[in-house]
Amino acid sequence: MAQRLTMPVEEQKPTNQPQQEFTGSEILLRCLIEEGVEVVFGYPGGAVLPIYDSLYQGALKHLLARHEQGAVHAADGYARATGKPGVVIATSGPGATNLVTGMATAQMDSIPLVCITGNVAQNLIGTDAFQEADITGITMPITKHSYLVTDVKELPRVVKEAFHIASSGRPGPVLIDIPKDVSNARSTYRYPEQVHIRGYQPKTDPHPLQITRLHQAIAEAKKPLILAGGGVVTAGAEQELIAFAEKINAPVTTTLMGLGGFPGQHAHWVGMPGMHGTYAANHALLECDLLIGIGVRFDDRVTMGRLDKFATGAKIVHIDIDPAEIGKNVDTYIPIVGDVKKSLEEAVKEVPRARSDAWMGQVQQWYREKPLTFKDSEEMLKPQWVIRHLYETTGGDAVVTTDVGQHQMWVAQYFPFARPRSFITSGGLGTMGFGFPAAVGAQLAKPEATVISVTGDGGFQMTNQELAVVALTNIPVKVAVINNRCLGMVRQWQEVFHSKRYSEVDLADSPDFVKLAEAYGVKAWRATNKEEAKEAWKEALAHPGPAVVDFQVASEENVYPMVAPGSGLDEMIMGEGDE
Amino acid sequence: MRHIISVLVNDQPRVLARVANLLGRRNFNIESISVGESEEPGLSRMVIVTSGDERTMEQVQKQLHKLIDVIKVQDLNEHAAVERELLLVTVGASSGTRMEINGIIEPFRASVVDVGPNSLMVQATGERSKLDALLDLLRPYGIKEVARTGVTALPRGATKGVAVHVGN
Ligand SMILES: Cc1ncc(C[n+]2csc(CCOP(=O)(O)OP(=O)(O)O)c2C)c(N)n1
Numbered sequence: 001m002a003q004r005l006t007m008p009v010e011e012q013k014p015t016n017q018p019q020q021e022f023t024g025s026e027i028l029l030r031c032l033i034e035e036g037v038e039v040v041f042g043y044p045g046g047a048v049l050p051i052y053d054s055l056y057q058g059a060l061k062h063l064l065a066r067h068e069q070g071a072v073h074a075a076d077g078y079a080r081a082t083g084k085p086g087v088v089i090a091t092s093g094p095g096a097t098n099l100v101t102g103m104a105t106a107q108m109d110s111i112p113l114v115c116i117t118g119n120v121a122q123n124l125i126g127t128d129a130f131q132e133a134d135i136t137g138i139t140m141p142i143t144k145h146s147y148l149v150t151d152v153k154e155l156p157r158v159v160k161e162a163f164h165i166a167s168s169g170r171p172g173p174v175l176i177d178i179p180k181d182v183s184n185a186r187s188t189y190r191y192p193e194q195v196h197i198r199g200y201q202p203k204t205d206p207h208p209l210q211i212t213r214l215h216q217a218i219a220e221a222k223k224p225l226i227l228a229g230g231g232v233v234t235a236g237a238e239q240e241l242i243a244f245a246e247k248i249n250a251p252v253t254t255t256l257m258g259l260g261g262f263p264g265q266h267a268h269w270v271g272m273p274g275m276h277g278t279y280a281a282n283h284a285l286l287e288c289d290l291l292i293g294i295g296v297r298f299d300d301r302v303t304m305g306r307l308d309k310f311a312t313g314a315k316i317v318h319i320d321i322d323p324a325e326i327g328k329n330v331d332t333y334i335p336i337v338g339d340v341k342k343s344l345e346e347a348v349k350e351v352p353r354a355r356s357d358a359w360m361g362q363v364q365q366w367y368r369e370k371p372l373t374f375k376d377s378e379e380m381l382k383p384q385w386v387i388r389h390l391y392e393t394t395g396g397d398a399v400v401t402t403d404v405g406q407h408q409m410w411v412a413q414y415f416p417f418a419r420p421r422s423f424i425t426s427g428g429l430g431t432m433g434f435g436f437p438a439a440v441g442a443q444l445a446k447p448e449a450t451v452i453s454v455t456g457d458g459g460f461q462m463t464n465q466e467l468a469v470v471a472l473t474n475i476p477v478k479v480a481v482i483n484n485r486c487l488g489m490v491r492q493w494q495e496v497f498h499s500k501r502y503s504e505v506d507l508a509d510s511p512d513f514v515k516l517a518e519a520y521g522v523k524a525w526r527a528t529n530k531e532e533a534k535e536a537w538k539e540a541l542a543h544p545g546p547a548v549v550d551f552q553v554a555s556e557e558n559v560y561p562m563v564a565p566g567s568g569l570d571e572m573i574m575g576e577g578d579e
Numbered sequence: 580m581r582h583i584i585s586v587l588v589n590d591q592p593r594v595l596a597r598v599a600n601l602l603g604r605r606n607f608n609i610e611s612i613s614v615g616e617s618e619e620p621g622l623s624r625m626v627i628v629t630s631g632d633e634r635t636m637e638q639v640q641k642q643l644h645k646l647i648d649v650i651k652v653q654d655l656n657e658h659a660a661v662e663r664e665l666l667l668v669t670v671g672a673s674s675g676t677r678m679e680i681n682g683i684i685e686p687f688r689a690s691v692v693d694v695g696p697n698s699l700m701v702q703a704t705g706e707r708s709k710l711d712a713l714l715d716l717l718r719p720y721g722i723k724e725v726a727r728t729g730v731t732a733l734p735r736g737a738t739k740g741v742a743v744h745v746g747n
Binding site for chain 2 (some may be wrong): 136137140141144148195197198199200321322324327328423
């Protein structure tokens with residue numbers, strides 16, 4: 001499905017001779033193929049007509065989304081599943097602005113994307129021409145870098161740099177805006193072999209002195225704790241992290257973005273910290289004497305913005321590739337700037353073991369004795385039960401994407417991820433509408449994998465138009481709609497903080513998701529109790545193509561534990577129930 | 580605390596927008612930004628006057644560094660530096676007050692660069708505080724228009740060998 005299709009251009013390839021001329025759009029395509037791009041996601045329009053004309057010969061696989069937001073989230077899902085940059089193409093003006101949410105989503109979670117937009121011809125730029133939008137200006141705060149290509153001769157260098165910048169250092173989205181006259185202009189072509197950007201040289205090797213200081217701190221620590229984040233996944237450092245945690249004898253908590261970066265089945269793992277974190281993780285954060293943050297950014301959903309109650313007795317070590325993260329949110333005792341994998345490789349060498357046996361016992365006891373709980377029911381389908389069922393029926397061997405809201409937190413809590421890149425979620429921006437198109441991208445990247453899009457009835461309605469794509473191209477994503485007939489997470493906040501004044505959260509009049517899916521040609525099931533749920537899910541998993549299961553769950557369920565905004569991690573509201 | 584940050588950037592379209600956008604988005608104060616050519620073709624020097632505590636200043640520098648078009652960031656507070664700004668001010672002047680104004684501006688080494696029927700244009704350079712003082716003294720005569728370039732600055736003795744402090 002995702003193999004490289006290089007046929008027609010391959011035939012012409014020896015023409016990498018300087019004298020032959022190509023159009024800008026042909027050059028762009030050649031550059032993408034040189035970069036090893038397997039698939040691009042996109043949507044055509046006037047300003048990218050030349051690019052789509054070049055795509056016509058089929059040299060590069062293109063997936064036609066039904067909305068540019070779907071395309072960019074799919075490219076993002078592809079990137080998260082593989083670690084390789086996702087590529088998206090959109091036209092000028094509205095096409096480009098439809099990418100904005102997707103770029104911001106990728107920027108917040110440090111996901112490599114190359115976003116290609118057409119623009120009006122250069123003689124029209126600045127005239128409010130038809131479908132003109134200053135997309136480089138609009139996206140300046142939400143891209144790692146951007147280019148407006150003014151000369152076709154620059155295109156190969158720009159593409160080379162864009163891929164390099166997107167995928168190295170702390171990854172992120174890079175925009176290439178190509179005016180139509182540049183796409184049409186002709187030039188000779190040679191893809192640069194090397195890239196040199198004077199102002200961009202990410203530091204990957206950790207400072208040996210700081211590693212020594214880390215070893216000293218570990219030797220002195222009685223209550224060490226590892227807080228691991230998305231940087232572990234980005235760096236592919238899961239093995240190094242396991243070795244490090246075992247050697248120093250420290251418990252590990254992983255942030256939302258870090259889930260899967262350390263196995264959820266490992267004896268050292270104590271769950272996710274923060275607003276909806278476990279008792280063990282939050283109390284370990286409160287009481288540790290050495291906190292080793294690895295590829296994290298001490299986000300306010302973890303610290304609750306209450307630094308007066310966050311690891312106050314601890315020396316904080318911070319390992320990150322981005323120097324600007326260090327000292328941004330918390331004071332750091334030992335800063336280690338470097339690639340997380342390289343840093344851990346260095347750190348694990350001759351690392352002492354902390355005197356932490358009693359502490360390990362304590363934290364593991366918390367994890368055992370204060371587990372996540374919910375009140376199960378035989379009458380109503382409970383969302384937590386559904387998530388656990390998804391885990392049990394797949395043995396955890398799946399790529400799971402989520403949307404944003406309660407179901408997202410339940411997946412984080414009840415689906416213990418064993419491997420990196422198996423959990424795909426919009427952590428930083430919290431973008432509803434992300435999950436389903438991201439699953440499409442992840443499935444294209446991993447054709448053999450079971451890819452499950454767990455989504456809310458609210459979020460699904462933001463981007464469910466991509467059902468057309470999965471139906472037409474037979475992308476076998478399994479959509480699990482956790483249908484509580486309301487905007488659950490907002491409803492929960494209104495219940496708890498606004499004395500049940502439920503304002504504009506009722507989604508009871510949503511369309512029939514089974515009929516909706518069928519209208520697109522996607523098989524679908526509905527489940528209102530455990531028996532139906534088991535049966536429907538079994539059939540959906542067995543079905544070779546895409547499938548939608550509408551799990552009609554209890555609508556008044558809340559996500560617990562919960563730390564209210566403004567409270568410290570010591571003020572957890574625990575859930576009730578026995579499961 | 581007030582800091583002068585010197586930033587060497589690629590002379591690329593939009594580079595000023597990138598820097599200004601970053602400073603605004605991250606909620607950093609900007610007192611002034613000035614930009615012009617540097618000693619190296621293709622690079623511009625931006626001088627940013629900003630203020631904040633130590634953590635903020637560290638963040639300003641680190642965040643600026645993340646911009647691809649930024650080559651070098653230097654906090655000039657860590658060096659002895661020469662700081663200058665150019666001021667043009669048009670001040671009300673009658674035949675009776677011209678001499679007085681001349682007398683005021685002279686110790687500032689300012690000069691009259693244009694004369695109108697009822698006004699004078701004065702040019703002055705110096706540190707910001709000096710120009711503020713000059714403006715205060717001219718205020719009673721009626722300030723009609725003011726234009727200031729914002730601060731530009733270089734570290735003293737930065738180039739090898741020449742470390743002599745001359746002038747003020
Ligand atoms: C694009 C966007 N708009 C609004 C929000 C605010 N928001 C966060 S969670 C939520 C409710 C989501 O409801 P649903 O998709 O049904 O999921 P549930 O919480 O019920 O699991 C809303 C509106 C958001 N995160 N993203």
